[in-house]
Amino acid sequence: MPTPVIETVELSKTYEGAVGGVPVLSGVDLTIEYGEVxxxxxxxxxxxxxxxxxxxxxxxxxxxxxxxxxxxxxxxxREEQAWVRLxxxxxxxxxxxxxxxxxxxxxxxxxxxxxxxxxxxxxxTARELxxxxxLNHRGSHFPAQLSGGERQRVAIARALMSRPPVLLADExxxxxxxxxxTEIMRLLLELHRERGTSIILVTHDPSVAEYAxxxxxxxxxxxxxxxxxxLGARS
Ligand code: ADP
Ligand code: MG
Numbered sequence: 001m002p003t004p005v006i007e008t009v010e011l012s013k014t015y016e017g018a019v020g021g022v023p024v025l026s027g028v029d030l031t032i033e034y035g036e037v038x039x040x041x042x043x044x045x046x047x048x049x050x051x052x053x054x055x056x057x058x059x060x061x062x063x064x065x066x067x068x069x070x071x072x073x074x075x076x077x078r079e080e081q082a083w084v085r086l087x088x089x090x091x092x093x094x095x096x097x098x099x100x101x102x103x104x105x106x107x108x109x110x111x112x113x114x115x116x117x118x119x120x121x122x123x124x125t126a127r128e129l130x131x132x133x134x135l136n137h138r139g140s141h142f143p144a145q146l147s148g149g150e151r152q153r154v155a156i157a158r159a160l161m162s163r164p165p166v167l168l169a170d171e172x173x174x175x176x177x178x179x180x181x182t183e184i185m186r187l188l189l190e191l192h193r194e195r196g197t198s199i200i201l202v203t204h205d206p207s208v209a210e211y212a213x214x215x216x217x218x219x220x221x222x223x224x225x226x227x228x229x230x231l232g233a234r235s
Pocket of ligand 2 (some may be wrong): 048
């Protein structure tokens with residue numbers, strides 16, 4: 001068997017609050033192969049974003065193991081997490097998370113430039129990616145001058161700059177109308193096919209989840225086997 005791109009073993013997360021620990025994830029076991037497209041579903045508050053943030057090395061598990069690309073990344077320092085994010089992970093958010101005072105080209109190129117890639121090289125790659133997502137004429141526009149769908153295209157271009165093996169998308173169509181959301185999902189799948197990128201997609205929309213090879217359902221911080229077992233999911 002080839003090494004999976006992502007493997008979690010008994011992954012748990014507890015937030016320490018004033019009234020003691022609140023368990024949010026309890027013993028999540030996941031295996032995701034290179035090149036898979038997986039939809040992560042479950043009702044609001046079931047722990048989807050928490051899980052995605054741990055998979056994206058934006059957060060750390062309280063217990064359990066997270067193995068990314070064959071290496072255990074459960075206990076990395078913040079600096080090490082940043083390095084792993086840069087090389088392994090692209091992140092796309094529901095609300096785009098673009099820098100409002102930077103142009104589309106800068107939003108896409110700056111993260112790689114700050115990571116040490118010469119500006120001209122980062123901008124060249126950014127131009128190619130902006131062109132690939134259909135925005136070659138929008139590089140000098142600021143986010144406020146772009147539509148929601150265009151902003152998400154900028155965010156997708158930014159996420160793919162370092163050719164990460166894994167793209168994590170938290171409700172990427174959640175702020176878009178249905179037609180634009182469909183265009184964004186088609187674009188994500190085209191990029192997946194061209195680049196072999198694995199995609200883990202959080203969505204509560206069954207029609208968006210249909211794009212995935214496989215669906216995983218979360219309920220109360222645990223993986224459950226069927227949509228019926230995940231309250232609020234499609235029966
Ligand atoms: P989902 O994305 O499935 O809606 P989340 O992962 O955002 O769920 O949240 C799961 C649970 O964890 C919720 O009850 C939420 O209130 C709680 N939670 C999320 N982030 C924090 C945090 N930083 N501190 C404390 N509790 C949190
Ligand atoms: Mg969420």
